Amino acid sequence: MFPCKSASSPSAGPADGLEEAMPRPQAHAPRGKAPAAHATVAPPARRRSGLGRLLRVLVLVTVWGGLALAAGVLFFAWDLPRPETALVASRRPAVTLEAADGRLLATSGDLYGERVRLADLPAFVPGALMAVEDRRFRSHFGLDPLGLLRAAVANWRAGRVVQGGSTLTQQLAKNLFLTPERHMRRKVQEAMLALWLESRFSKDQLIEIYLNRVYLGAGAYGVDAAARLYFGVPARRLALWQAAILAGLPKAPSRYNPRSSPEAAIRRGTEVLGAMVDAGLITAARATEEAAKMVLPPRPSGDAGWFSDWVQDDLADSFPGSGDLALRTTLDLRLQAVVEARLGALLAGPGAAAGVTQGAVVVLQASDGAVRAMVGGRDYRASPFNRATLARRQPGSAFKPFVWLAALEQGMDPSSTVSDQPLTLGGWSPGNGRWRARGEVSLEEALAHSINTAAVRVLLAAGGARAVAAVAERLGVQGRFPNNASLALGTAEVTLIDLVAGYAPFANGGMRVTPYGIAVAHGGGRSLAVPNPAPVRAVSAEHAAEMRRMLAAVVSRGTGRAAALPGRMVAGKTGTTQDFRDAWFVGIAGGLVAGIWLGNDDARPMEDVSGGTLPARLFHDVMEDTIR
Structure with a gap:
């Protein structure tokens, strides 16, 4: 409120100038009487x-304003959990x-370690965490306006979310009390709970609670459980480099999991050491020494280690x-053993001769997505890195069925024709390998023989790269899809398990499935x-049948003939990337969908290994031993 000047002040009020310019009203005395000497004039x-x-x-x-504020607080706070209940220590469960x-497939230790x-x-355990997650933890009040501003600027410059502004207290509030959902209401609740935590506990108590309750991947809660799980030592005996790896996990526990992604965990741990140097906690020489x-x-292997992880x-x-927890999984031990044995034999024999060092296989039930076998490497x-679920690779021509499906949905059918003649788009001319152009071929023949020039034309007729990417995503294939015609040749980056799930609708009548590994749970x-x-309708039954018919032609007379099983209906598609860096086969037989990838972790080219050679043969061998 601005101060008001006195009415008797010479400079009073905005109307003062008007009062001096206009004649003032005169006070009139009653008739017959003189005006009083000190008559008072009333203010306007x-x-x-x-x-x-x-x-x-x-x-x-x-x-x-007060009512609106109260209503806002009530809106955000009415369903807040009781903070005291979430702070009660939890017992340590085991998983079977x-x-x-x-x-029995596998057992794992307690999810919670000792408090x-x-x-x-060691002082560097909380120090590493604060250095990389919240350097101003000791000075802020639970929220960090400077950190939020810094993150907003970084995200604005990058055009996407590259940095977060949450404090350790906010992370603790989220982990203890809230769900992982991301929306404005949850963020406000997170801030309110962070303020409550700061008022209730000291900074030492907050960091202690965080270290005991934070999720650090592979089912481990708390720094002690993670230290025992990943390094076989209690938290009080952690070395600096081990503490750095653990401090890097809260950002993305699955991505930086030391068991499944050791190289990513080491890279992240090195970043944490660098943050400690920047914070003045250690010297650059010490960081270099610890990084070395x-x-x-390696973790001792049990049966189906990749699947268990x-x-x-x-x-x-x-x-x-x-x-x-006691969990009954979907894994078929007999099929798993067959896959492991067949892949091992291939990599040790013809694979070694052709420069193949790694492979991955996923077999799932087409009707509902139950994973029956999984091998994530050699x-x-x-x-223990799982190449079946974590590695993103270009699928090559194994992606073409999604292009063909998009064309069917635009009104084409397997007998529709497309040119296989050379074409050039913006200086780019896809090649057809050993295929000799015939002029016009049916969609079925073009897919059976994996003709690249025809594939590009089919993509354009189907609405372009965006339309095809949307079809693939609808069937469950998540990845990075280029927005150009090269997508027709499989230049996206996908995981094997997603690609296999994307083929399931062709086998089950058009239902999208989500791969899963747990069937029954007790706790x-x-x-x-x-x-x-549950499976959901993603493709019409008619289009699913047409796709299966064309994929069967791939095996009966096209590039996938090595996968054929006498007396069995087999459908599938081969895929080979540039310079033979990746070789794929995804096939359908006996109610199962199986996907196979062969290659090298460093993307080194193989020697003339295409999807129709070793991967298709491996599919044949596995299914021959499986389908009776």
């Missing part, structure tokens, strides 16, 4: 009225995995709580609901 009514209106507006704004037939005290930990020590020991990766979201002990003495999405 307009002036009193303006001041009153201003006071009324201020009162109304205060009252309604069973195969589909009930045989640690800040005084018992970052060697993650994959199944347990999302347990925190699927089964929140602290009870012991040797789990040597490399705390009762059955638990398993959050497996």
Whole structure:
């Protein structure tokens, strides 16, 4: 409120100039009497009225503003959890995995380690966390306006979200009390809970709670559980380089998991050491010395290690709580053994001769997406990185079925014709390999023989790259899709498991499935609901049947003949990337969809290995041993 000047002041009010310019009203004495010597002139009514209106507006704004503030607080706070209940220490559950037939598959230790005290930990454990996640933790009040401003500027410059502004206290509030949903209401609640935590606990207590409760991947909550899981030591005996790796996990526990992604974990740990140098906690020489020590020991392998890791990766979201879990999985141990043996033999024999060092296989049930077998590499002990679920590669011509489906949905059919003649788009001319142009071929023949020039024309007829990418995403294929005609030749980047799931609608009548590995769950003495999405209609039954017919032509008379099984209906598609860097086969047989990738981790070219050679043969061998 601005100060008001006195009515008797020579400079009073905005109307002062008007009062001197206009004649003042005269006071008149009663008839027959002289005017009083000191008669008082009343102030203008307009002036009193303006001041009153201003006071009324201020009162109304205060009252309604207070009511609006109260309503806002009530809106955001009415369903807030009781913070005290989330701070109660949780017991340490164990996880038991069973195969589909009930045989023991794997067991894992407690999800929660021992409760640690800040005084018992090396100083660099909390130091590393604060250096990389919240350098001003000791000085802010739970929210960090400077950090939010810095993140906003960085995100604006990048044109996307590249940096977050959440404090450790906000992260703690989210992890303890809230769901992972991302919307404005949850962010406001997160801020309110962060302020409550700051008022309730000291900074040392907050960082201690965080270290005991933060999720650090592979089902491990708290720094002690993670230290035992990844390094085989309690948290109080962590080395600096180990603490740096753990401090890097909260950003993305799955991506930087030392068990499944050791190289990514080491890179992230090195970043944390650099942040500690910037924060003045260690010297650059010490950081270099510790980075050189970052060697993650291979985890002892059990049966189906890649599958077990994959199944347990999302347990925190699927089964929140602290009870012991007994999980019946979808894994078929006999089929898993066949896949492991056949892939191992191929890599040791013809694969080695052709310069192939790695491979991955996923077999799922076409009707609902249950994963029956999964191999994520050559040797789990040597490399637990799961190439079936985490590695993104170009699928080559194995992506073409989504182009063909888009064309069917635009009114074409398997007998529709397309030119296989050379073409040039903006200086780019796709080649056809050994195929000799015939002029016009049917869609079925073009897919069977994987004709690249025809594929580009089919993509253009189907509406272009964006339309085809939308079809692939609708069927469950997530990846990076270029917005140009090269997408017809498989220049997207996808995972094997997504690609296999994308073929399932061609086998099951048009239903999209989501791959899953847990069929039945028990915890705390009762059955638990398993959050497996049900199949949903993604393709018409007619188009699904037409796609399966054309994919069968690939195997019967096209590039996938090596996958054929006598007396069995087999459908599928081959895929080969430039310079033979990746070779794929995704096939359908006996109610199963199986995908195979062969290549090298460093993308080194293989020697003339295409999708129709070793991958198609491996599919044949696996299915021959599986389908009776």
